[in-house]
Amino acid sequence: MHRANEKHRLRFRFRVNDVESLSDVPVTPDMLFHGSSLDPTMLRMTTGTLDLTLEQFLAQPVVETPDGIVKVSDVIRFAANKAGGVHYDPRRSAREEAIDQAVTQLARLGVHLLAISLVTIARVSLVGLRPLYDAILRLPELPPLLAHYRLDEGAYHFEGRGQFLQTALAYDLQEGLSWNGIVRIMEQAEPGRRVVYELGNVDGTVPRVTLFVDEGGSLGASALFTNDGSLEAVLQNFRQTLLYDRFTYVGFDLDLRSSTASLRLLLNNVVVAQAEGVVDSRTGRVTQHTIGADLIGSNSATFQIRELIIATSPLEAAVRTQLARYFWLRWHD
Incomplete structure (x- = not known):
């Protein structure tokens, strides 16, 4: 000591x-x-x-x-x-x-x-x-944060039957986004595509960024900018992996810093799916985000979450490694 x-x-x-x-x-x-x-x-x-x-x-x-x-x-x-x-x-x-x-x-x-x-x-x-x-277990130096939720112990539990947390905000999605959470994706209470997290505008205008679980047991992240400008990174058959129904470091990075946008889905700091494309991100204003459902409180997902960190730009590899270590030290069972 x-x-x-x-x-x-x-x-x-x-x-x-x-x-x-x-x-x-x-x-x-x-x-x-x-x-x-x-x-x-x-x-x-x-x-x-x-x-x-x-x-x-x-x-x-x-x-x-x-x-x-x-x-x-x-x-x-x-x-x-x-x-x-x-x-x-x-x-x-x-x-x-x-x-x-x-x-x-x-x-x-x-x-x-x-x-x-x-x-x-x-x-x-x-x-x-x-x-x-x-004092020992501190967050690494991160880009400015959009949100940080954490329990000292236990987890937030979303049953998938209408529970969600919703926050109004005012943020310009210029460089992108980095979403990082200790999440346990569970068997869904309701069929169909269920939303773990969504960022956007309640009036339906773009952009809209979503983390979801589909009916087939896949885990995915999507970013919609216009009707013909979208990205989607999906890990098929996530339900069949050893990480399903276990607390796992789930993350996705949306990178808008170059002419070609990219979206990467990560599990335990390993990229498991990614997508690239040219999108129109000039109208990047978002005014609300929701944990546990979509922006209007529908399509709620069944999961538990212990900590969530959302940064206002993608993380560099070294920083993400430090964050993964922080998560492991704080939350490994």
Whole structure:
């Protein structure tokens, strides 16, 4: 942890519940086990919380008896070195015998002291170290963003029965677009061509850019500029691939920076379909985009999405590789 923090120099705080101590209990028990009650994400207490330094957290009591306390650091050390951990040692000091006795005493009551304590310590530690995780796992330098949606955990779920997110905007589609998401394309709830994402104008005027799944299980991206000026990149039979119904880095790049426009569809940073052509992109104004359906809220798709990044121009190969690494570190299961 200290080595990872050398560059960022963050000051960590570990939040625990302000639990009562043995001296606060009217009748002194043989043992007071705090266990999961230390974790404020599992139990809220009227006494509030404490934000501790690492040293204070390691010294936080987990078990209290009239003869002494078992601290967080004691539990970690005992589990690693004495209780079958990677550095197992059957020998016991007097203090370790006391910890072993507490473990045995609670086990008779059906309470696993080590398991509960280690899970609690891990949860509190992960919350406390989240600033370091976020500092290390930063987005690469990207072109200006049109949108960025992200959940810290879980996913947005679109059932394909009319759910969608819609946002008004004002954007000139001059250089193109780069759409990048962690998406799980699922079996569609309704037949026909279903829309995962669409950018354009609600009055139907061009341009219009769409990511879709068709009835045959293919995945595609399309860009319409005039009635006779369009591009479409389609991966046939996507449903038959190993990436179907799994969270995958799905992306497409629309490049309008040269006289010949191009549209590339990518899965896990690999181009799986592409199209090129001459299009009239002079009227590139768009005023709305929709996630989960088309611009008028129809043809909704069934999928889940964890994070979506839409940049206002195509990504260079090196930048896309960095973005793929960012996605993998943040979202790989």
